[in-house]
Amino acid sequence: MNINESLSTLTLEEKISLLFGKGMWEIAGVSDIPDVMMVDGPHGVRKPLDINTTGVFEGNNPATAFPILGALASTWNPELAHEVGETLANECHHYDVHVLLAPGVNIKRTPLGGRNFEYLSEDPILAGEIASAYINGLQENGIGTSLKHYAANNSEFERMTISSEVDERTLREIYLTAFEIAIKKSNPWLVMTSYNLVNGYRSEENPHLMNQILRNEWNYNGVTISDWGAVTNRLKALQATLDIEMPGPSLSRQKQLVEQIRNGEVDEAVVDASVKRILELVMKAIKGKKLAKDACDFDQHHLVAKQVAVEGTVLLKNENAVLPIRKGKTKSILVLGKHAIDPRIGGKGGSAMVTPYRLDIPLEKMKEIAGDDITIHYLDGYDDFDPSKNKMNQQEAIALAKQVDKVIIFAGIPEELEEAEGFDKEVTELPQSQIDLILAIVQEQANTAVVLSNGSPLTMTSWVDQVPALVEGWFAGQAGGSAIADILFGLANPSGKLSETFPEHISHNPAHLTYPGENGKVHYREGIFVGYRYYDKKNIKPLFPFGHGLSYTEFTYESIQVNKEAINDTETVEVTVMIRNNGLMAGKEVVQLYVSDQGSRVIRPLKELKKFEKVDLQPGEAKQITFKLAKRDFSYYDVGSQGWHVETGLFNLLVGSSVADIRLSTTIHVTSTEVRNPMLTRKSLTKEWLQDENGKKIIVNFFDQLSDELNMEDPYTLSFLKECPIPAVISLFGQKWMDENDADAVLDQLLAQVNQVNETAKGGLLNG
Numbered sequence: 001m002n003i004n005e006s007l008s009t010l011t012l013e014e015k016i017s018l019l020f021g022k023g024m025w026e027i028a029g030v031s032d033i034p035d036v037m038m039v040d041g042p043h044g045v046r047k048p049l050d051i052n053t054t055g056v057f058e059g060n061n062p063a064t065a066f067p068i069l070g071a072l073a074s075t076w077n078p079e080l081a082h083e084v085g086e087t088l089a090n091e092c093h094h095y096d097v098h099v100l101l102a103p104g105v106n107i108k109r110t111p112l113g114g115r116n117f118e119y120l121s122e123d124p125i126l127a128g129e130i131a132s133a134y135i136n137g138l139q140e141n142g143i144g145t146s147l148k149h150y151a152a153n154n155s156e157f158e159r160m161t162i163s164s165e166v167d168e169r170t171l172r173e174i175y176l177t178a179f180e181i182a183i184k185k186s187n188p189w190l191v192m193t194s195y196n197l198v199n200g201y202r203s204e205e206n207p208h209l210m211n212q213i214l215r216n217e218w219n220y221n222g223v224t225i226s227d228w229g230a231v232t233n234r235l236k237a238l239q240a241t242l243d244i245e246m247p248g249p250s251l252s253r254q255k256q257l258v259e260q261i262r263n264g265e266v267d268e269a270v271v272d273a274s275v276k277r278i279l280e281l282v283m284k285a286i287k288g289k290k291l292a293k294d295a296c297d298f299d300q301h302h303l304v305a306k307q308v309a310v311e312g313t314v315l316l317k318n319e320n321a322v323l324p325i326r327k328g329k330t331k332s333i334l335v336l337g338k339h340a341i342d343p344r345i346g347g348k349g350g351s352a353m354v355t356p357y358r359l360d361i362p363l364e365k366m367k368e369i370a371g372d373d374i375t376i377h378y379l380d381g382y383d384d385f386d387p388s389k390n391k392m393n394q395q396e397a398i399a400l401a402k403q404v405d406k407v408i409i410f411a412g413i414p415e416e417l418e419e420a421e422g423f424d425k426e427v428t429e430l431p432q433s434q435i436d437l438i439l440a441i442v443q444e445q446a447n448t449a450v451v452l453s454n455g456s457p458l459t460m461t462s463w464v465d466q467v468p469a470l471v472e473g474w475f476a477g478q479a480g481g482s483a484i485a486d487i488l489f490g491l492a493n494p495s496g497k498l499s500e501t502f503p504e505h506i507s508h509n510p511a512h513l514t515y516p517g518e519n520g521k522v523h524y525r526e527g528i529f530v531g532y533r534y535y536d537k538k539n540i541k542p543l544f545p546f547g548h549g550l551s552y553t554e555f556t557y558e559s560i561q562v563n564k565e566a567i568n569d570t571e572t573v574e575v576t577v578m579i580r581n582n583g584l585m586a587g588k589e590v591v592q593l594y595v596s597d598q599g600s601r602v603i604r605p606l607k608e609l610k611k612f613e614k615v616d617l618q619p620g621e622a623k624q625i626t627f628k629l630a631k632r633d634f635s636y637y638d639v640g641s642q643g644w645h646v647e648t649g650l651f652n653l654l655v656g657s658s659v660a661d662i663r664l665s666t667t668i669h670v671t672s673t674e675v676r677n678p679m680l681t682r683k684s685l686t687k688e689w690l691q692d693e694n695g696k697k698i699i700v701n702f703f704d705q706l707s708d709e710l711n712m713e714d715p716y717t718l719s720f721l722k723e724c725p726i727p728a729v730i731s732l733f734g735q736k737w738m739d740e741n742d743a744d745a746v747l748d749q750l751l752a753q754v755n756q757v758n759e760t761a762k763g764g765l766l767n768g
Contacts, residue, residue: 001286003279006033007272008549015275016257021248025051028282036285038146041102042069042118042134043477044354045091054228054306055420057349058677063091064301064478065345065356068455069103071312071474073120073499074549075419076590077614078133080311085137087304094144094296096392098285099144099189101351105131105178106153106194108456108500109530110511114156114424117475118352119453121499122531122546124174125609128181135186142288144189149181149227151175151209152524153194153375156424157516160230163197166524171198172637176213183218189281190223193242195230204231210240216672223281235260243274248611299359302479306360306439309483311588314472314496322406322447322469323488324552327373330405334445335363336381336397336437337410339453344412346475347455350421360481362410362451377404384414390433394440408488409438412453414474419455424516428459428506434715435463442466447637451484457502460543490552495588495614497549497658501531504543510534528583533605545593547609547658553583557591557663558622560655566669569631569646573668576626577655581617588616592660593627595634596652598667601691602636608653629653634670679755686729687722694757698750699726699732707733726750 010018014030022467025048029035040046040055045063048055072081092100103114108122122126135145152164152175166175182188191214193204203209204226216222225244231237234245234253241428245253261268280310314322325333340363346352367376381397383389401407410715411434413419417427429435442448452458454474464470471494473484486492503509504527517523529537532546538597557577567573577591591614594607612626631646638645648671656662680688680695689695703710703721710718710733721729730743 001033001279001283002277003283006031006279007275010275012268012271013254013258015271016254016261017249017276018275019234019244019257019271019587020247020250020254021244022060023249024048024054024247027244027246027248028278033279033282034286034365036282037096038099038101039092039095039097041088041100042104043067043352044356045088045095045097045100046351046354047095047097056351056353058170060353060355061095062355062357063095064298064305065354065697066305067309067312067477067480068117068346068352068475069120069498070108070117070455070499072308072310073126073130073135073475074314074472074474074496075308075311075614076126076497076499077311078129080308081130081133082137083304084308085134085139087137087301088455089138089141089143090293090296091301092138093289097143098288099146100138101136101146101148101192103131103145104148105182106149106151107175107530108176109154110515111428111457111500111503111506112425112515113154113350113456114419115347115350115421116736117347117419118421120178122501123499123609124177125181126499126612128185129180129612131178131187135182135188137190139186142289142291144284146192146225147179147191147738148192149194150179150191150203150214151194152198153196153203155516155522156422157522158520159422160195161197161520162517163200163521164524165199165521167527168639169637170524170527174530177582180218183214183220187220188222189284190225191220192225192227193230194227194347195227199303202230202232202237204242205233205236207240210242215241221277223277231604235266238270238274239266241274243277270580277287278569302358306478306479309480310486310492312474312496313476313483313487313494314498314548315487315494315552316472316544316548316552317464317468317470319468320446321490322449323471325374325488326490327370327405330374332375332377332404333366333370334397334400334404334407335366335376335378335380335410336407336441337434338380339410339412339451340378340408343481343617344415344453344475345477345480348420352421356478359478360483362481362484365482365485366408366488369485369491381409382437383430384431384433385416387433387767390436394437397437398440398444401441401448404445406447406449407441407445409441409448409450410453411438411450413455413458425456428457429462430458430460438463439466442468449488451488459503459506461504464543472498490585493552493585493587493588493741494549495551497547497590497592498544501542501546503535504541507540508535516715528605534609536606536659545658545660547590547656548660549658551583551584551587551589553581553587553619555587555589555657556580556582556616557655557657560653560664560666562666562668564668566671568671568673569634570673572630573627574626574628575611575653575655575666576624577664578622578624579615579617581619582612582623584619586616586618588614589657590614591625592656592658594654594656594662595629596654597634597647598650598652600636600647600649602638604636607652607659609659624643645674646670646672679758680751682727682751683702684727685722686724686726689754690722692754692758695754702750703729706730706737709733
């Protein structure tokens with residue numbers, strides 16, 4: 001198929017038809033242009049048995065059900081995310097699917113977000129890197145992806161009408177960065193817009209998001225597609241470069257759009273640009289099918305899902321070495337909780353629901369490993385919805401707990417309490433029935449471990465201090481049962497790290513005061529202080545910090561070096577870290593590098609994640625890890641100059657096992673090469689003149705002439721003057737001077753002088 005030839009042969013009506021879905025899950029299919037099949041992800045290939053239905057509640061083909069994206073991010077392993085993409089691509093080929101509608105990279109603003117389990121992290125760097133690897137794994141194997149939901153889609157409350165009110169710096173630094181990373185590193189075939197509005201504009205109609213940032217700044221030339229049922233004004237969406245409205249065919253809207261184009265409301269060239277992008281997508285889909293493998297090995301895919309579940313599981317606590325369970329030392333175990341026999345593998349319903357090809361049951365897998373060496377007893381222990389049974393259940397569990405060596409309690413969010421698309425959560429605590437059981441058991445049995453099954457952070461202050469061992473198992477997909485069994489018995493060493501902060505109380509969350517919004521708007525008043533950035537700045541100790549996760553072995557961070565102690569912002573610096581496994585068991589550690597600006601004219605977080613690497617170490621083995629930092633890693637988004645800016649100064653480079661567990665640090669000096677001299681005006685404060693290299697010379701000289709009182713060497717005088725605009729300084733200290741001078745005329749001369757010098761300097765730099 002030749003794209004230009006195909007475009008030239010299409011009628012206007014045929015072109016317009018390409019801008020709408022052919023059905024619920026297909027696009028294209030006009031003239032001799034073949035169909036393109038798209039289905040939901042991100043946790044598996046969710047192809048409905050009947051492609052004319054949504055399948056969001058039931059009726060889908062069986063596929064490998066992977067752990068939720070929150071668990072994938074908790075692996076901190078881009079290579080594994082790439083392997084997940086490869087595996088999903090194989091199953092897409094098997095089911096004749098061309099595009100998987102995934103991944104989601106929206107930031108987890110609050111633990112109450114109903115779709116948090118579908119998203120990766122509270123941190124844009126972690127989310128962007130994992131998403132990029134996931135996308136590359138799919139697209140390198142001929143299956144397209146649809147990066148979603150663009151943008152600022154962080155809750156389900158009034159999700160199709162609410163406007164996310166976000167300032168520009170916050171939007172850039174927090175909510176767009178993961179999209180930017182994924183687009184620049186992996187170029188997804190499609191980008192899906194969100195249901196919500198952003199600063200009053202529907203996302204698919206938002207010229208700032210769609211035209212200025214996505215198309216012009218990031219140079220994205222792929223297809224943009226709406227979320228299902230989101231479009232309200234097709235003409236405005238087209239003008240903002242939305243290519244496809246889903247679902248379709250929406251014949252009445254097609255007819256209306258044809259009339260609008262013929263009436264000259266929009267140039268047909270805009271339609272042609274969209275159609276060309278769609279035809280390029282069709283070509284990719286055709287070529288992608290040639291990369292299909294001969295067979296789909298679901299059993300092998302199950303092992304990949306298990307590896308994600310293993311590496312995404314986070315050991316939160318392990319006092320007194322309750323875990324792992326050792327044969328020879330342990331003769332009997334009591335397992336409690338229905339999640340051990342009926343595991344939650346994902347969210348309830350919605351786009352991310354997957355019909356599992358097979359399912360591992362935790363209790364069964366534990367018994368397989370225990371064999372004849374360890375006796376395993378099982379009791380439900382609690383009933384979340386029939387309190388009358390709980391007293392008897394607890395008494396039976398307590399009696400047996402006294403007789404065994406260890407107790408493993410499987411606790412979690414029951415399906416009825418919702419973690420699903422379309423609903424935000426109302427609670428972050430376990431049901432009281434489970435809490436009561438946990439507290440009762442730990443009083444009788446010191447060797448107790450709790451295994452959690454949930455999609456986003458839980459608050460646990462009423463019981464967590466009483467429990468010696470705690471494992472975050474997430475919604476771990478179809479292989480989660482065998483993964484958790486391996487970890488409990490030490491056949492696998494936990495290496496997961498939290499991809500989001502667990503607060504002590506939901507009221508500690510930075511979005512708590514403005515969530516979920518009112519009067520059709522939700523104000524992101526916490527700004528850039530999302531997740532750990534907020535807890536750090538406020539000095540609030542969370543229940544478990546971002547990046548936290550224990551191991552059955554011990555890692556020592558031995559040294560940190562930089563290849564340069566000072567750089568210009570056009571240069572890079574290499575940071576080399578030595579880490580050693582000092583324990584007796586092979587394990588993986590996630591080395592995290594944070595950057596901290598020692599001083600800035602703008603408010604910045606205390607530290608921000610910039611790089612990370614997961615390293616595999618045998619007992620006694622040491623490895624060097626080298627990170628490369630560049631300008632963006634030291635920058636903030638400067639609203640005045642509308643770009644990323646580095647301020648000259650010292651930066652701390654902090655390396656650790658979590659955001660709260662920094663093991664090594666060093667300092668580097670970065671010099672800005674940018675001529676950043678914004679236009680000074682009558683309203684500019686003295687401190688703004690002093691921050692400007694040329695303005696400082698001019699204003700200090702002027703103050704010397706203005707009054708003998710203005711001693712710029714005196715700290716108090718300087719502090720007083722900094723917050724005053726120049727007209728106020730003249731009024732306060734220059735009454736005598738004004739008898740002979742026209743203050744307005746002199747100030748105009750000073751402004752003209754400094755701004756002319758700055759513009760000349762900036763022009764010289766640009767020309768050079």
